[in-house]
Amino acid sequence: MEIVISKNDICLPTFLEEQPLNLKETLDCGQCFRFSEMEGNHYQGVVQATLIDVEIMENKLYFHNTTMQEFEDIIRPYFDLDRDYQGIQKLLSRNPTLRKAIAYAPGIRVLCQEPWETLCTFLFSQNNNIKRITGIVDRFCQEFGEEIAENLYAFPTVEKTSTLNREKMSPVRAGFREKYILDAAEKVESGQVNLSLLSQMPLEEAQEYLQQISGVGPKVADCVLLFGGGHPDAFPKDVWINRAMAALFPKGLPKYALPYAGIAQQYIFHYIRTSPDCEYLRIKKEPTKK
DNA sequence: AGCCAGGGTCTGC
DNA sequence: GCAGACCATGGC
Numbered sequence: 530m531e532i533v534i535s536k537n538d539i540c541l542p543t544f545l546e547e548q549p550l551n552l553k554e555t556l557d558c559g560q561c562f563r564f565s566e567m568e569g570n571h572y573q574g575v576v577q578a579t580l581i582d583v584e585i586m587e588n589k590l591y592f593h594n595t596t597m598q599e600f601e602d603i604i605r606p607y608f609d610l611d612r613d614y615q616g617i618q619k620l621l622s623r624n625p626t627l628r629k630a631i632a633y634a635p636g637i638r639v640l641c642q643e644p645w646e647t648l649c650t651f652l653f654s655q656n657n658n659i660k661r662i663t664g665i666v667d668r669f670c671q672e673f674g675e676e677i678a679e680n681l682y683a684f685p686t687v688e689k690t691s692t693l694n695r696e697k698m699s700p701v702r703a704g705f706r707e708k709y710i711l712d713a714a715e716k717v718e719s720g721q722v723n724l725s726l727l728s729q730m731p732l733e734e735a736q737e738y739l740q741q742i743s744g745v746g747p748k749v750a751d752c753v754l755l756f757g758g759g760h761p762d763a764f765p766k767d768v769w770i771n772r773a774m775a776a777l778f779p780k781g782l783p784k785y786a787l788p789y790a791g792i793a794q795q796y797i798f799h800y801i802r803t804s805p806d807c808e809y810l811r812i813k814k815e816p817t818k819k
Numbered sequence: 820a821g822c823c824a825g826g827g828t829c830t831g832c
Numbered sequence: 833g834c835a836g837a838c839c840a841t842g843g844c
Contacts (some may be wrong), residue, residue, distance in 0.1 A: 559825060651825075658824035661842060705839030746827045767825035
């Protein structure tokens with residue numbers, strides 16, 4: 530990977546010629562809730578209590594105001610820059626429907642988020658919509674996270690969260706999901722659940738392990754494992770994916786796709802929610818007649 | 820104004 | 833094992 534450092538900026542001048550990455554498709558597709566869109570093809574967010582500033586200009590990928598150390602420790606793993614998406618897309622494209630979904634948004638990448646943050650985020654996601662999840666995560670960080678730049682907050686630590694209660698959580702307006710966050714914090718803080726073990730566990734074992742936490746069922750567990758647990762084979766099934774699978778993959782994904790089922794899932798999720806091809810799958814009920 | 824949202828728990832068969 | 837009520841809240 531060619532890397533050019535100048536002042537406080539890091540540029541990957543040829544990355545996008547070799548590998549797919551679209552910032553909007555990746556940072557604003559419902560897998561992560563911590564990046565804001567700036568002017569231009571430019572996003573700012575927080576990873577590991579560090580401000581990450583990423584921009585694409587003239588088909589070159591830039592990380593602003595960073596260091597080589599941060600790039601290696603945080604950025605490279607977070608964006609999973611060493612994974613060969615080109616090769617994965619080629620494999621998945623053997624299936625015509627997957628090929629269409631990939632062609633529709635080829636720049637989606639699955640991020641490697643922090644497990645604790647991913648766990649909380651997808652507890653907040655329960656029976657909720659993406660817009661409101663973002664608001665809840667924002668308020669949670671603002672209330673209980675460390676301020677790392679002006680009006681920019683780190684995700685609350687496990688330790689801090691374990692000191693909270695329903696009353697203190699109320700400004701977050703998470704509704705019934707409050708109690709799940711508190712239970713998760715208690716179990717992680719006490720060591721009953723060790724999130725750093727997830728990536729080494731077989732998928733099924735990790736799924737069961739996470740479901741010790743109240744509020745974690747199959748869907749939330751799979752989201753944590755896919756987006757923050759190093760399991761690209763985890764396949765979260767939400768209402769959208771269930772619809773898509775019934776209509777597009779009645780016999781399930783092809784076998785060769787299974788090691789990357791979660792990555793395929795992201796393409797399908799985005800495709801069914803936003804592509805004109807799939808409008809017929811998004812039909813609302815008839816408005817009540819007057 | 821209702822319906823729905825990147826679901827899970829709890830109860831009752 | 834499985835269906836159905838219920839959960840808080842706000843976007844559309």
